[in-house]
Amino acid sequence: MIRISGVSRKFGEREVVSGIDLAIRRGEIFSIIGPSGSGKTTLLRLIDLLDRPTRGSIMFEDSSTEGPEHERRAIRRRMAMVFQKPGVLNATVEQNVAFGLEFRGMQKDRVHERVTSALEMVGLSGLSQRRALTLSGGEMQRVAIARAIVTGPEVLLLDEPTANLDPLSTGIIENLIVRVNRERKTTVILATHDMGQGQRLASRIGVMMDGHLVQTGEIYDIFYHPVNRPIATFVGIDPVSDGIVESNENNLAIIAVHGVSVQAVTALGKGQRVALCIRPEEVTLSLPDACPPASSARNCLAGTITRLLPYGPFTRVHVDCGIPVTALVTRRSSEELGLAMGMRVNATIKATAIHVIPDPEDKDNPPHTTTG
Amino acid sequence: MQEIIDGITQAFQLIITLNPELLEVTALSLYISLSATVIATLIAIPVGGLIHFHEFTGKRVLITIIQTLYSVPTVIIGLLVFLLISRSGPLGIFGLLFTPTGMILGQTILILPIMTGLVITALSGVDRNIRDTLISLGATEFQSIAQTVREARFAILSAVILGFGRAISEVGVAMMIGGNIRGETRVLTTSIALETGMGNFGLSIALGIVLLAIALIVVLIMNLMTSGALSDSDRVRGGPQA
16 A cells, blocks of 8 residues: 655754655554654654655555655545644634545535534534534544544544543544544554554554664564564563573573573574563462472462552562562452562463563663563 | 813814814725725735745845834835835826825835734744644645635734734824825824814814724724634533533
8 A cells, every 4th residue: 555665754964764664554554653752753744745755765556656746745635644733723623624625626515414424423523513622632633533534535644643632532532543444444554652552453563763663563573572672661571681592492492591590482592692571461470389380381480579560450560580570460369369568479471471582782781670 | 281171172072073074084094094904914914924834045034124124113114105106206107195095005015014024923823733734634735825824814813903003003104195185185193293283182182082992993803803712712611511
């Protein structure tokens, strides 16, 4: 659908996005995630043809986007973008939603018809005559979405559409995005710094860091197999560094890390410096006397609880097993086990649940901390 | 003291009895200044838009010059226009000196900088995000500019009103270009200057009250129009709950 090849964009001397290669498939929800300032907005603006890349090219279907402005506008009119700030104009809700159609020279009665159905879809039918600037933040963002989808775009670009909204409005908008994708077969590209949102909505994710697209893949790949430390940290893992592969037989490796021996599945060979990524929800806690039967592909590490953090219906339990291990347990099981600070527990992790990443620069990294 | 009291009494008599001379002077003032404001508006919005929406070298310098001209003395514009339209001047053949048309020309030039400058300020006040939104919705360059101007309409309206205020209250151009000819080019301000000199304080005060009344009406109209935007928030309070 959209093919981005080697795209870079400079503002002055600073390259805000560099060397992006990305193919967006028709009908998918693709999420660009990354911390603030990583270049997500700039990339979306390039895709919407609001800015021109300094280097590289963007193909929309089979058309080049490098032509004169009127050709770019024709392509742009097959897309729609929702910005982080809703950008509603000082007019009624209905007039706001009608802009895109009016710009295309559509007749008034048809405009009214399309606007009405778009407002119905976003659940704002009752407010069509209200001044848009008097709406709540969540409602304004729904106006912005209605305004974007009313033209029937093939591609919908969303830049942090829920960044400043409460959880309820966020939920409404997330449902709306999924509906637009399912019912209208609209390709959606969503930029967000919210990992969870990317996970909830997208079928594929691209991670941006410092202007680079560092990893692209299915949700599972990104969450369980981050390719480097920054991505691991961003997807909610505290990587444990200073590991070294001691032996590797048929991809089942023994890794020594801070004096603890851990089994993990990896192709990395003996002597390789590594960091371990353990997702908190993959760690099972049990009382010291109830260690599950030892198995070749399972690690059972004894340790002391150093911290308990409530996390919605869950509790994040930090355990010092020689290496810091974080476990995510339900609050109920936390209470059943009677978990408390300073208590001795066993942490069980399957060898397959430990993701090993090469860590050549571990000496340059700051000492590891166990902050949640 | 007695003079002032007599003057005020006489002024109200003139106003209540709709003194023909008072009416004529007021009507001419309104005609000239409103015409100048309309013409200046028709120039200031496109020119202001052109400056705001385009990047060119010297843009900052140009805006600084425009801003400096906000406070150009009216007599300097009077002098400039006088030289232009006097019989030997480049526009002398049109015979505009000592005519209302000449005064309209002078007042237009006088208020053009402040109106253009304030139009630029008004357009700069529209969030950059709005322009991006319009472009991403498929607007052409012209469509996006037109909508941005529309978005800035309240700020542009106050620019227009300020321009009118400067036009109707100035003396320099009216005196030098109009010449204060009774029944032809005599307006409120020149009339006050003349009548005061002649000791007709009653008429002067009456003219002054009319001038202030016009200012009041203008302010009231402006408040009414901008409160049209504000009253929406009142409507919200009584409106349906979202």
